[in-house]
Amino acid sequence: MGKQANLYAFPGVDSLAVALRAYVLACQEAGIARHGVFKVGVSGGSLPKTLAAALLADGDDTVKWDRWEVFFADERAVPLDHADSNYALLKAELLDKLPAGTAPPLVHTISPEYLDDTQELADQYEQTLVRSFASRDSVKLPIFDLLLLGCGPDGHTCSLFPGHELLRETSAWVAPIEDSPKPPPRRITLTLPVVRHSVRVAFVATGAGKQGIMKEIFEEGNGLPCALVNEGTGDRCSWFVDNAAVEGVSYPKRPFSL
């Protein structure tokens, strides 16, 4: 791999959010130019809140919400109004806060009628992707315009956990997991090949609590899910972090530019 993941470090979440906005809007414009819409996948955790800080701010540039198709990079097998639902989190943090009168994005949630069977839940979500990204016969893997991901303290991303057999999945686009070490245990997740196939991948990781794992991801890799994404995407991958998260991490930090 010639080119490496971009690591952008900011003094705090406010300056991080300004850069993240510029980055997401550039991806939006590229997606719209490519196929008329912006296909973006988002995680749970702290990401929706940071995303809201970035996208709900005033700016001269425009978020074209009605051109967005939003997918979940991972989702918990719970009802859509459950406290653990990533959809409920995104709704509370971002979707419900769009300015009045905004034409909303198209949001692809899981189908709650399949909650009892995580394999079926994953298969149905994969069909949602198939319908949006054209038929599976003609498309080997869906190509997201952007995946916005978090990084867990153990190096997991989406619901792809270190050492888990799911990391070896090669054919499914969406897979179930019944034994997530981070609660709740039952979830679905995009698989590693899909994550690595995205046009761009952006990680957001903040706080001193991430320092140890950032060091391991960027200095050693160790087969951690976040490192596997870095290795598979090269400079299509960008990390938006605060200084606290990367203090002492030996890896070149770049000044942010588009």
Ligand SMILES: O=C(O)[C@H](O)[C@@H](O)[C@H](O)[C@H](O)COP(=O)(O)O
């Ligand atoms: O559903 C989930 O649990 C998330 O999608 C998960 O992958 C998250 O992004 C990371 O755990 C980072 O979480 P923080 O941003 O809260 O550290």
